Amino acid sequence: GQNIDQPTEMTATEGAIVQINCTYQTSGFNGLFWYQQHAGEAPTFLSYNVLDGLEEKGRFSSFLSRSKGYSYLLLKELQMKDSASYLCAVRDQSNTGKLIFGQGTTLQVKP
């Protein structure tokens, strides 16, 4: 079966750092992707990992441990506009490239 777990909601303060965790159990693995989704809008790509370790892109970083089935998205210097849902998605080993999404974590940034 396919199972991707994320916390449902998180709250953080403007200027702070927040870490959003994701654990996955899938029948295959070919990359883990993080997307940001504002309410009523499309998911927009943030970061992805295929190999273990940390990928840094400006204020956003993503970490992957394939042996643990675990990833996190780290957001630094939080801004009010970072209030959104953050979607963890796994690309399975089928050569179609389809993504399997978690439920998403709704992050609220407070002043």
Next chain:
Amino acid sequence: EPEVTQTPSHQVTQMGQEVILRCVPISNHLYFYWYRQILGQKVEFLVSFYNNEISEKSEIFDDQFSVERPDGSNFTLKIRSTKLEDSAMYFCASMEGGQPQHFGDGTRLSIL
């Protein structure tokens, strides 16, 4: 930056009617997808399309659904005999091989 474009942004249809959702993927992309997101739920894979044929479909994608690439730019999702539970956001996505998928802004489908 190239974008995936979807039309219409909102479609309201009577139950039992047919709808066609349209997408223009990014021009040099070869892999195309449809996903749906029921309000408050997760994004769900419907179908993938490559080399002018369906490469994979989910259990949701039954005989009610079909996809087509009628020309070199458009990619459509047809839903026949719509049901109330088909109400959702439908996202089109496209991808170069191995790269992240890029999503369109979605079509909000409301079935009355």
